[in-house]
Amino acid sequence: MNKVLVIAEHDGSNLNGSTARAISCAKDIQAESIDIVVLAADGSSVAEQAAALAGVNKVLLVQNPANEHPVAAFLAPQIESLATDYTHVLAPSTTFGKDLMPRIAAHLGVPQISDIMRVESATIFDRPVYAGNAIITVEAPAGIIVGTVRTASYPVAENGGSASIENREVSVELPSHTRFVSVSTGGGEERPDLQAAATVVSGGRGVGSEENFKVIYGLADKLGAAVGASRAAVDVGFIPNDHQVGQTGKIIAPDLYMAFGISGAIQHLAGIKDAGTIVAVNKDADAPIFEVADFGLVGDLFQVIEDLEKALA
Amino acid sequence: MKIIVGVKRVVDYNVRIQVKPDGSGVVTDGVKMSLNPFDEIAIEEALRIKESGKAEEVIAVTIGAKACQEQLRTALAMGADRAIHVETDEGIQPLTAARIFKALCDKEAPKLVIFGKQAIDDDNSQTAQMLAALSHWPQATFASEVVIDADTASVTREVDAGLETLSVDLPAVVSADLRLNEPRYVKLPDIMKAKRKPIDTVSISDLGVEVAAGIKVLKTTAPAKRQAGIMVETVEQLVVALKEKGLIK
Ligand SMILES: Cc1cc2nc3c(=O)[nH]c(=O)nc-3n(C[C@H](O)[C@H](O)[C@H](O)COP(=O)(O)OP(=O)(O)OC[C@H]3O[C@@H](n4cnc5c(N)ncnc54)[C@H](O)[C@@H]3O)c2cc1C
Numbered sequence: 329m330n331k332v333l334v335i336a337e338h339d340g341s342n343l344n345g346s347t348a349r350a351i352s353c354a355k356d357i358q359a360e361s362i363d364i365v366v367l368a369a370d371g372s373s374v375a376e377q378a379a380a381l382a383g384v385n386k387v388l389l390v391q392n393p394a395n396e397h398p399v400a401a402f403l404a405p406q407i408e409s410l411a412t413d414y415t416h417v418l419a420p421s422t423t424f425g426k427d428l429m430p431r432i433a434a435h436l437g438v439p440q441i442s443d444i445m446r447v448e449s450a451t452i453f454d455r456p457v458y459a460g461n462a463i464i465t466v467e468a469p470a471g472i473i474v475g476t477v478r479t480a481s482y483p484v485a486e487n488g489g490s491a492s493i494e495n496r497e498v499s500v501e502l503p504s505h506t507r508f509v510s511v512s513t514g515g516g517e518e519r520p521d522l523q524a525a526a527t528v529v530s531g532g533r534g535v536g537s538e539e540n541f542k543v544i545y546g547l548a549d550k551l552g553a554a555v556g557a558s559r560a561a562v563d564v565g566f567i568p569n570d571h572q573v574g575q576t577g578k579i580i581a582p583d584l585y586m587a588f589g590i591s592g593a594i595q596h597l598a599g600i601k602d603a604g605t606i607v608a609v610n611k612d613a614d615a616p617i618f619e620v621a622d623f624g625l626v627g628d629l630f631q632v633i634e635d636l637e638k639a640l641a
Numbered sequence: 642m643k644i645i646v647g648v649k650r651v652v653d654y655n656v657r658i659q660v661k662p663d664g665s666g667v668v669t670d671g672v673k674m675s676l677n678p679f680d681e682i683a684i685e686e687a688l689r690i691k692e693s694g695k696a697e698e699v700i701a702v703t704i705g706a707k708a709c710q711e712q713l714r715t716a717l718a719m720g721a722d723r724a725i726h727v728e729t730d731e732g733i734q735p736l737t738a739a740r741i742f743k744a745l746c747d748k749e750a751p752k753l754v755i756f757g758k759q760a761i762d763d764d765n766s767q768t769a770q771m772l773a774a775l776s777h778w779p780q781a782t783f784a785s786e787v788v789i790d791a792d793t794a795s796v797t798r799e800v801d802a803g804l805e806t807l808s809v810d811l812p813a814v815v816s817a818d819l820r821l822n823e824p825r826y827v828k829l830p831d832i833m834k835a836k837r838k839p840i841d842t843v844s845i846s847d848l849g850v851e852v853a854a855g856i857k858v859l860k861t862t863a864p865a866k867r868q869a870g871i872m873v874e875t876v877e878q879l880v881v882a883l884k885e886k887g888l889i890k
Binding site: 339399400401404422423424426427428429430431432433434435437438439440441442443452456457458459460461462463464465466467468469470471503504505506507508509510511512513514523527551559562563568569570575576578583584594595601604605606607618620621622623624625626632635636639640 | 652654657658660667734735736739758759761762763764765766767768769770771772773774775777778779780782783785795798799800801802803804805806807808809810813818819820853854855856857858859860861862863864867868870871872873874875876877879880882883886888889
């Protein structure tokens with residue numbers, strides 16, 4: 329019988345929405361039970377949020393001052409000691425899960441299945457390769473299955489559950505070779521989260537400057553949207569790195585994605601394949617972004633945004 | 642100190658990937674192959690650390706078929722001192738790759754191992770973390786800044802929330818993100834010079850490494866294509882279309 333353990337991603341007070349997406353993937357495994365483990369310094373509120381997700385049987389709460397920040401070298405040995413009770417150990421394929429899960433898999437001596445986008449059976453999964461330009465169907469060998477879940481492929485699991493919360497003592501020695509120093513966010517926390525927003529307004533190199541990005545933010549605010557960007561826009565410093573969308577940035581699935589001054593390189597498109605509707609505005613009629621756009625408009629992005637703001641006023 | 646850099650030969654990032662009609666993989670015959678772009682950044686970082694006087698030797702390592710020596714030559718032309726080619730015709734998965742690097746680390750005793758954060762073919766993003774696990778070393782993945790200070794490194798990481806900084810004891814494993822640096826261009830004289838630099842060829846069994854039970858690829862398919870869209874002429878048309886779909890109010 330299959331038993332799935334999902335690692336909760338959180339910031340100490342809030343459960344990250346990617347965890348609820350990983351639960352939706354876990355449900356497709358047709359497991360006998362799905363448990364969530366919350367590793368935190370003080371995790372009671374996160375554990376309660378996890379317990380409210382429908383379909384979760386049990387929340388394991390592992391509290392340790394070392395778990396204040398998500399450092400893979402500390403979390404991995406604790407999770408390994410719990411993992412042997414399970415057939416599957418999953419985490420979202422965010423920078424959190426990507427950093428952590430291979431460390432666990434290697435210690436358990438099993439391969440990892442990255443970016444699960446579809447569950448065919450308890451041992452067979454689909455995952456993207458080549459920036460999503462090919463999909464492979466893979467079968468895991470015998471042993472615990474460790475995987476990360478491509479969150480854009482799964483809906484957020486509903487609330488309405490009432491799982492029990494169990495405090496767990498994990499007595500493993502934690503290494504002293506790694507020290508958390510700091511984390512700084514790019515700001516803009518008052519705006520919707522890029523990975524959860526229904527609408528995303530995104531700017532590329534065509535926006536031209538950090539100053540000009542104000543028009544992107546302005547339109548986003550009018551639409552209640554999150555703000556995204558191409559790698560080129562991040563590289564030249566128009567906008568902080570946490571806004572990058574693409575193969576090596578965030579993979580997102582908003583209902584509406586609006587791209588302004590983005591050419592549509594395959595690495596960028598890899599991040600928006602699951603968007604409901606894509607709108608592209610570019611002054612170059614031959615820009616590849618138009619090949620994937622549901623609605624394309626050839627024109628100057630600044631003029632288009634001005635006209636859009638008027639039309640929406 | 643010594644720095645080991647892991648590099649991989651991959652389909653060039655500009656190539657439009659074609660899935661073979663029989664589902665057995667993607668077309669690689671006659672396709673341009675290159676050094677994985679993230680690995681180029683990893684090499685560059687190792688070279689900069691060496692040039693700042695904090696390392697003596699940079700060793701480029703690859704695992705793969707004979708043709709991978711091309712990418713080792715690129716690494717040597719960039720400035721790596723020597724290279725190790727772990728030759729195999731089998732597709733090597735991350736856990737086995739990590740075991741191979743572990744065996745090489747046991748032999749070479751580097752203070753730092755740098756990988757690209759992912760290879761753009763399999764997009765796995767695993768080998769660096771797995772090597773760190775097997776070696777019981779610290780890991781600092783997705784690095785956008787590395788500062789070496791005697792026996793420790795301060796590494797800034799690109800995470801979903803923004804930028805995180807870790808301090809790690811050496812030896813450590815780092816994986817390079819895009820904004821860590823801009824790799825140098827290789828000049829012709831460097832390519833000539835690189836031809837004289839040594840490449841050691843070893844086999845997996847020479848290193849005493851056991852190939853791990855891996856994932857079996859059952860089939861490869863093309864992704865679902867998006868429906869072709871329409872071009873609108875005016876902002877008004879766009880607004881009407883989006884309102885019709887209930888996407889804007
Ligand atoms: C290993 C690797 C990983 C990568 N990962 C990513 C990734 O995760 N995400 C990502 O985005 N990229 C990624 N890239 C980079 C990618 O290849 C492209 O270089 C990048 O996406 C280009 O960004 P852009 O479209 O903003 O810039 P450009 O390609 O320069 O396009 C700018 C566009 O703006 C248009 N424009 C200019 N002015 C205006 C105006 N006034 N009005 C309207 N349109 C205008 C131009 O016509 C042009 O089409 C990666 C590359 C590599 C090698």
